[in-house]
Amino acid sequence: MIRAGIVGASGYMGGEALRVLLDHPDVEIAWATSRSPSPVEDHHPNLFGTGIEFIHPDDAGPCDVVFLALPTAASIESARRFVDGGAKVIDLGSAFRLHDRSVWERVYGQPHTDWELAERAVYGLNELHAAEIAAADVVANPGCFSSAAILAYAPLIKEGFIRPDELVVSGLSGTAGAGAELARAAHHPEIGNNIVAYNAVDHRHTYEMEQELTALAGSRVRVHFTPVYVPITRGILDLCSGFLTRPAMRSQLLELFRDFYADAPFVAAYDLDKEEGASWQYRPYPWVSAVAGTNYCQIGIDVDEARGRVVVLCALDSVGKGGAQVGVENMNLMFDLPRTAGLTRRGAHPN
Amino acid sequence: MIRAGIVGASGYMGGEALRVLLDHPDVEIAWATSRSPSPVEDHHPNLFGTGIEFIHPDDAGPCDVVFLALPTAASIESARRFVDGGAKVIDLGSAFRLHDRSVWERVYGQPHTDWELAERAVYGLNELHAAEIAAADVVANPGCFSSAAILAYAPLIKEGFIRPDELVVSGLSGTAGAGAELARAAHHPEIGNNIVAYNAVDHRHTYEMEQELTALAGSRVRVHFTPVYVPITRGILDLCSGFLTRPAMRSQLLELFRDFYADAPFVAAYDLDKEEGASWQYRPYPWVSAVAGTNYCQIGIDVDEARGRVVVLCALDSVGKGGAQVGVENMNLMFDLPRTAGLTRRGAHPN
Amino acid sequence: MIRAGIVGASGYMGGEALRVLLDHPDVEIAWATSRSPSPVEDHHPNLFGTGIEFIHPDDAGPCDVVFLALPTAASIESARRFVDGGAKVIDLGSAFRLHDRSVWERVYGQPHTDWELAERAVYGLNELHAAEIAAADVVANPGCFSSAAILAYAPLIKEGFIRPDELVVSGLSGTAGAGAELARAAHHPEIGNNIVAYNAVDHRHTYEMEQELTALAGSRVRVHFTPVYVPITRGILDLCSGFLTRPAMRSQLLELFRDFYADAPFVAAYDLDKEEGASWQYRPYPWVSAVAGTNYCQIGIDVDEARGRVVVLCALDSVGKGGAQVGVENMNLMFDLPRTAGLTRRGAHPN
């Protein structure tokens, strides 16, 4: 059994790691930490009766793998401590996601205190970097909006189907993405029947998207990203537009996506075909509530041939495939376990 | 491996049976039926890529256990067919829940066409009837509101702590309880920011509650039940009031509940203690979203000593512990499998 | 024009007073205060462009009527200051609602610092106390749950139709009732798809209900009240049960209610009749979303003749008819304006 520790387990991301690992056939929980030690159900009512007690981070002993769910500065410090202690580290935060130090420091508004570790870290989008992740001792889990947008654009950008500097992304997110900390924009009377955009330009995740897509394109990619909170609890939908460089049909692009993700067990692509005659049509893909609580990702593709645009819709759970569950998928790769171990349970419907 | 069939798998209840059984270590899905054969994802977007195709009920072959998720009349007919074919039957509907034929026929507004089968059926609340369920070939799964209210009152009624004819229950339900069929009261613009009571008196589930609690009390019990739809997708909370026949303290009743449910792996009881000084207090029990999607049930107990009232709050998922998942728990009992097999996965938080 | 001031205008209750008074034909806003002076739209985005700037309470000058939306202790002090300055005071909080000092001090956990003022205050449920309100200089606006429950029981209790010591009330509330202050139980990821009861017994509003109904009954009334938060933004539904002292039919009780509220322009009573044959029936009364944002109240009545119970459902908006708008209705009475002035606009549908 692999012994796993979770640092910062009282938040949503750490709690989700805990929930999934409790059910993982090859893992035992070594410990879970919180700055104010307490029973797990004070923070995660779903884990009542599991007997877990949060311990103080200083009391965390050695283990095989550590999941970090911490603010940026604490994450850097903690990562170093556990790596030096011989553990593999999966950082669920943003401390190690960018390869360019000056960009990181500007975007996060602070000096990076351990860039050597950042250079060792692998960007944890395993559909692109499975082999490096398997060999890594530090993995930087991607941001949720970034995961969805990169998965949506990767096949198109790699094959040059769309113009690289006019990618437009609207990221619609449930409020779990804002975390457990109280905030006016997540106060139910304010958001419960509302739609609120924020960081209309230059959101931090933009830089991850540009980094990864530029590497695939071989030339500079520009992403124009705006996030929005909508009143669902979990899950995001990225609406991704691209302008075609050459004519393409939906069926052709669908095949491209299915080839690209042939080895990805959690990514499913569909075309958004319409049935004739309905006054407004939909196909249930992607369906945010169908992937909420899971490590699955649904992608839907449509093409406006007359206007030369491709639309890719990508749904995943910011705490699941866009967060702690993809961390577990990465752990599986790092420890040579079956990639899908502990992660195949489907979400509820309705959800 | 036990071979399971699901009749009426396109609705929410049948879909949930399918989802849970897909993940059950000792079961394989023999078939799932729908009147209009189609791929599963046309109805349950969470089950995309599982390759299941619904077949017509007439094409359903023999198997070990059949879950019925059907309208009442169809359920009676179908139950007979499969029982005669040698399968055990778990009816997720209301065809076999009541022991008094004249009551059943009045409440459901139709003659019962196979009362012999109804007499063989066991009421599937396994916290009360585990042994009979294990020996049954037809199990009548309880209604969701009924499960919650009976679990909330059973220990108190059995021990005579409350007056039996003044039980008052408010049942708050998510809209999944209304089923997949379109209805104005489940139309999002109408209910999305609304609270709507219905059947203010004499709801059908009342008769199940009275039947089971009367049996426990040894004298006639009267339940005064009103259901309400609130805009959540899954889960119910029954608020159950009782008038004390003798003084009782919260701690004493908590012990009573914990003893009563000592062998019930999915029922957890708590007292609703309040912390001093907060302007409005809560403890996260029961927490509907923490049991949504699961087979767990949370019970919270409080006592108003000055006014002589006990309050029991009971949260469960109408499609899970109040529906298809408790059906799987009953199947486990009927086939001598570990009672918790396939059912221990915790719900997400947030959810 | 009547000059009105609002103290504590940055919260939801004060903001609602401001919104309604801005549209009142006979009122001008003298000032609105907040501890941190700022433009109104920093707190109430609906009032953008109205040009209102919050001032510090110390800068509030004389005016004809003052609405207080403050914590209890501040409210008492502020009320005295404005009354002494010659203004009429409408307190939207709980400082002056109870007539028994020892009960008030126990319930609110503090000594009352100006009981003389409390004795002069009139309980502001104008369906019961219109004449006293018209003559008052201090009005204590009722709590939201209390307004709904008292309106639901008053005709029945006055005429002795129900047993006075077994009134059972479930109060379902939107999160606006919790106020603008951030709280975990109003954090969207926690409550957005959840149902959470709190103060299962002995909630403060219980004492208002008992005070008013005891006065009507002429003998001691006991109310057994439990409040619950559900994920709507505004509005409450009180489910009120009573045990009949003598047989009664729905039509008879409906007539009783219509007579009782014949002069009440904002209260409408209906019977909850059911259509034959529907699998689950509803009539759109009471309909919380139909009264949200307004000063209207809908009451629905049903009788379970076999079990001897009457159910009264009462819907109103905790910030409207249960809060600031009823304050304006009281102001109309106090200044001999048309009772409905500024208050007749219907809510939206859907809402």
Add this chain to the structure above:
Amino acid sequence: MIRAGIVGASGYMGGEALRVLLDHPDVEIAWATSRSPSPVEDHHPNLFGTGIEFIHPDDAGPCDVVFLALPTAASIESARRFVDGGAKVIDLGSAFRLHDRSVWERVYGQPHTDWELAERAVYGLNELHAAEIAAADVVANPGCFSSAAILAYAPLIKEGFIRPDELVVSGLSGTAGAGAELARAAHHPEIGNNIVAYNAVDHRHTYEMEQELTALAGSRVRVHFTPVYVPITRGILDLCSGFLTRPAMRSQLLELFRDFYADAPFVAAYDLDKEEGASWQYRPYPWVSAVAGTNYCQIGIDVDEARGRVVVLCALDSVGKGGAQVGVENMNLMFDLPRTAGLTRRGAHPN
């Protein structure tokens, strides 16, 4: 008093016209029609007690102005009948919105049976066409998404600030926009905690946007529009991206918008400035819930100078400023009433 009739008053759009006109100082309701005559509260519970009875369309007599809330074909026929009878007609549907017959017939999938009337109709976006509307006898009310997108782009397109063929719009809508007719995608269990895109390309409103913006630009405009349903009841947010043709600062564009809308009483523009140091920032503009139920529209502007993009967020209510209320504003113009008559009431907060 102007006598107004409403055809198709049982739907959401017709019901909103009714609600607002009931409160209009210069209008009296002549009649409201529905195919199945019934009391208004069977359809609109907010209008209980108003005494309105829907009549059959054939019984509708002459009046001064008629609001049509009908399916397309019925709308064309009905418009002709009332225009010939001497009334002014405001069509809340899509029968007369497009100026190019072949485009209209392809988009709506049917021949247009009265193109002469379509040619007389004025596109009812009064911020662009106030004078023509004042002189018109048929006004074609814009689609909700179209209103928001045209208002968002008009100043930029007119002044040539953005490239005209790469306008990308994500339209986020509450479910009221889907209407009162039951549909799976508006079934609460499906959408209540979900995000669902539809018509990913080539939605009908695209053609209105292109028509109006092309007229302003003087050259062909291409709009790339995708709509999405999110679980709010009312209101939409259009996220509009444009690529700058020349450098521009936020303050400069804000001034441009304020000049452009200087005479528009219901449109307010803001810049989306960010406060330093917050981990995620927002200003409460635009705030969908603040304009829900009203005729107001909030616009927020931001510029990504490094990437050359402008973002315009536009919030309005699809049934209010994007529907029936803008119809009333147009009526005010057509009858030389004060433009804001009956429309200035602010929405609730929270809402």
